Amino acid sequence: MALVKRDKIIVEPFLAFGNEDEVFFKGRVIKAYTEKRPSSRNNWFSNIISAVKRYSGSSVSLAKVEITFQGKSFIVSTDEDGVFELQIGDSKPSTEINEYVTYQVLEPVTKKSSVVHMEVVRYSGNLGVISDIDDTIIISHSTDLGKKFWLSISKNAYTRRPLPGVSEFYKKITEDMEIPIFYVSSSDWSLYDMIRDFLKYRHIPNGPILLKDKHINLKNIWKSGGGDHSHKLKKIELLMEMYPEMQFYLIGDSGQHDPEIYAEVIKNYPGRIKDVFIRIVGKLDENRENELKNLAGFDHFHFISSSKEAIQIVENESIFN
Structure with a gap:
């Protein structure tokens, strides 16, 4: 019996803000694809089957989507990874x-759209x-490919673990969710629902989640969250x-390139950054810390x-203050 039943073309809505x-x-x-809701009772085998289904999902490239907002309709096409976006001014x-x-799929035409x-x-x-x-709010072991891969396929939104004290910290810095929060990550869009459910389950303030556009499938699942992180700078911009x-x-960790990206943001947008918090992953190189502080020219x-x-x-x- 096939793991994935693809009989319906749908829109997965990610952002509307x-x-x-x-x-x-x-x-x-x-x-x-057909999938039951995850549970904290799921074992590692069930989670692996769910991961296989998730990454077996087939993105539909060059599809046409009608976006209707405030009585106006806009037609957009998906890219090679099935992703579409639209920014509307004067709204x-x-x-x-x-x-x-x-959102409605216009092409390809299907009875079950x-x-x-x-x-x-x-x-x-x-x-x-x-x-x-990753490694800022959720334990991901991003610097250890083997551990990261195992976590990504053997755990779900209810069994992944947050960094200690994250919920309290984020409630404090958002003033109990009075201040808006935006999440930017190198994880791919296939993990969107997992991240959304994780935030809710762990009582971490909700906000728009901006992920990496490049599609990850079963052949390259081990690359999820890796590769070029320049897209994070573009999303912050x-x-x-x-x-x-x-x-x-700005909140991140030292395991990958967050400090360098945030230093670039500080330079490009003077006066716009209040504080930067970098969670230390492993041992922080003192020279790197000093170089980043000098590069940013920023006391906070x-x-x-x-x-x-x-x-x-x-x-x-x-x-x-």
């Missing part, structure tokens, strides 16, 4: 309490948070441009070993 003037939409078109909030966008709705969330204010995911009135906290570049330490920094700054 914006500011007071423009909105950004993103999603993927795939041939659906003031409607008078409705909640705004929704509708469905319509999907997603709430549009608009953010404003003068402060926001941008955070990495999108947020900086969309919210020009905001200063941001904090290398932390625990969430408790980060909370103390935030609380101390609140006292003196």
